[in-house]
Amino acid sequence: MIEIWGTRAHPFSKDKEAELWRNEEDRWNKEKWALIFNRLDTKILSMGKTLCLLGGSDVQWLRSFVIQIKDITEKLNQMDIAIVYMGTNFLDEQKLQSILSTITKDNEQHFFQPLE
The missing domain is CATH 1.10.1220 (Arc Repressor Mutant)
Incomplete structure (x- = not known):
């Protein structure tokens, strides 16, 4: 001690x-x-976007979650969202790239590398 x-x-x-x-x-x-x-882009905040913070290493769950978020935002039409991937401590580079490509498809989003 x-x-x-x-x-x-x-x-x-x-x-x-x-x-x-x-x-x-x-x-x-x-x-x-x-x-x-402190690392959040002030542009995101000043544009009035809704932030969706997510993390984890289960690529399938993250992919499903992102698809559901995109469906909801399309239905609400007025909702502008920025998905911020916060990472995890237990993620290899290949999984990270898979997750980021899932989140970035058809959307301009912002991400943080896993914080250590």
Whole structure:
């Protein structure tokens, strides 16, 4: 515990360790979201587009989801959407390219490479 958190680890207990890990996860999540939204193209936001954030590594599920989103936006006609693929930690380059090609078909979209 000392090696990871230094003096913040004192007093040494299971409860203290669990608390420190929760704080670490919260901090990491906040930093990740801040990075994501800092990277958002302000043009997307200023155009009033609806953002659809998605991620994961199941290519078939993502393909199905994107098709459904496209169908819904066509039916609503007035809805302008930008699909933002956020990635995953468990994705090889071939799957990533397959997902991106699925999302970009017939639409100008914006993507983020998986954040690490």
